[in-house]
Amino acid sequence: MDAAEKKLFLGGRLKRLRRDLGLTQTAMAVDLGVSPSYLNHVERNQRAVSAQLLLRLAETYDVDLRALGRDGAADEAQIREALADPVLAGLDVPRHEIVQLIDDQPALAEALLRLFRAHDARRTAQATLGQDAVEGPADWVREHVQGRRNHFPELDALGETLAADLEAEAPGEPFESRARARLKGRHDLTVRTVPAEVMVEWTRRFDPHRKRLLLTETLGPSSRAFAVAYQLALTEHGPELEAMVAAAAPPDEGAGRLLKTALTNALAAAMLMPYGAFHALAEATGYDLGRLQARFGVSYEQAAHRLTTLSRPGARGVPFFLMRVDQAGNVSKRYAADAFPFARFGGSCARWRLFSAFRTPGRVVTQIVETPDGGRWFTMARTVDRQGHDGFGEGQDLAIGLGCELRHAPRLAAARGLDLAAPQVTPIGPACRLCPRHPCAERAAPPLDRPLAVDDWAKSVSPYPFRGG
Incomplete structure (x- = not known):
């Protein structure tokens, strides 16, 4: 036919x-x-x-x-x-x-x-x-968010409306000032910054009896603005957020509370970085994170996370994935707008430069990697401050890995000057016990499903050579 x-x-x-x-x-x-x-x-x-x-x-x-x-x-x-x-x-x-x-x-x-x-x-x-x-509550929430491709159009719409209202109420004022004024004027809620020794473990705490939002002094400008946006989202759209949680049918109360927090964070981000304006600037600048940070007054991590949510029909962005890890390799964030190479290939491979970013704090490190299924990905890695530091204290003890399929790389400012037609590619794998790649000098554990082939007469670059590699 x-x-x-x-x-x-x-x-x-x-x-x-x-x-x-x-x-x-x-x-x-x-x-x-x-x-x-x-x-x-x-x-x-x-x-x-x-x-x-x-x-x-x-x-x-x-x-x-x-x-x-x-x-x-x-x-x-x-x-x-x-x-x-x-x-x-x-x-x-x-x-x-x-x-x-x-x-x-x-x-x-x-x-x-x-x-x-x-x-x-x-x-x-x-x-x-x-x-x-x-599987715990955090795993359930992660799966639910990923099931929606990290895209919640209803929250984007609410965020754009709130951002427009705030701008109309106080044109030209910084977001935090506008949001504080709205909380005070419409809800009689005040925002106070207090010493870290008073807040102890808390970075943000709401006192419903005195109608006060308390913020620790260690928060930098972007984290402080986000905290105020979070409170405004919760105050004005609590019922809608509760309805979304109920519709998701979480398995227990803990999962439900974590999901509400994740949805409120998404609405706060949609206020700070309204979809239309954020997507337009991202496209115009080649997804330049520095420009996005400067325009919207947000941190590197906030801008990077927002990039993973741009899936609006007719105004889709580059489908990014994001992973946040600490120096021990523990994953605390994992989101994707589309395909996610590290859903199975957990991101703990020593060959991925996400972990070498800790040696160059604050600097963006790029790399093209190939997963065992043959997929190729353009990635960027950079250290960020842990919440509550924002440049204060030691900080810089987390790393953000941001990436997309290699075919999208020509659209990115970070990929300019690289040979994308014949790129230098680094093969990476999942956790060592699941990785099929051999030989590998960085292998830290033998594979679970392959017989070892240790030879008395020869030494491999890998401490655990195996058959079928």
Whole structure:
């Protein structure tokens, strides 16, 4: 059959788009000028998607149709990865069944991926920690946020509205001043900065009886502004945040509280860095983090984190991933706008320059890495202050790794001057006990699934040579 004659079935993806937009079939049918029954048939893959319907989708909802087409390919790769797990050896699921699952039952496909990720995270933890690991509230919240691709359009909309209101109330004033004035004027809530010895362990604490927000003196300007934005978000949109938490159905109270904190942080960031303005400047400057920091008065970490949330249809940014670690390799943040190479390849590889960033505090270090699945990624690493320091005290004991697929690198100011056509690539792997790469001089532990090949007569660069490498 000629390519032009092939029918296009996008039922599952169209259904996903409709649900992301919060529309009923009837409402979307009215928007697109088609009958609800026709749309129902399209979503069930009983009718092909016409060129006219695709054009109406693009015009009505500002949808990037290329991204709509890519979503299925990305999901297919993720499902294939899950089905390739040794536990499922011998099933040999054909491609057409995988595609049918994704298109017809996207919720089941997502459920399969979540089960696989939970299983894989437990197995990885057992390999790296040498003990049984139980998924906790933080793991659940991380999976929920990643399930949304770290994108919450409802919070972006609220944030843009609040930012516009604040600007209208006090044009030209710094964000913190405007937010403090709104808290005082509308909610009779004051903000005070107090000595660190009074706050002890707390960087921010709200006293509901005296209606005071107390901030430690060790917070720098960007962290102080974020703390005030957080309180304003919680004060003005507490019910909406609670409703989002309830809809997510957390497994326990701890997970629910952590999720509310994460959502409130997202709304605070959306106020400080309104989506439209932030995305426009990012595109215009080649995602120059220094320019973004200066324009919006935020820290490097705040700007980097915001870059992982730019997934608005019609105004998508480069799909970044972010990881934050300490010098011992503990991961305290992990977010991604799309594919996340270190979801399985945990980021603890000594070959990744994320960890060498500690030797050059405050300096951005770039690197092109290749994961065992053949994916290539452009990465940037830089140290940042731990919360509560912001340049005070020792600080600089955390590192941020930010990156994207190599094909997006030409859009980045940080990649200018590099040979991206024939780049210098560093192969990296997951935690040593799971890494298939051999030989590797940095290997710190033998692999779990390969027999060792130690030879009395020869010495490898790796302390743990193995067969099949």
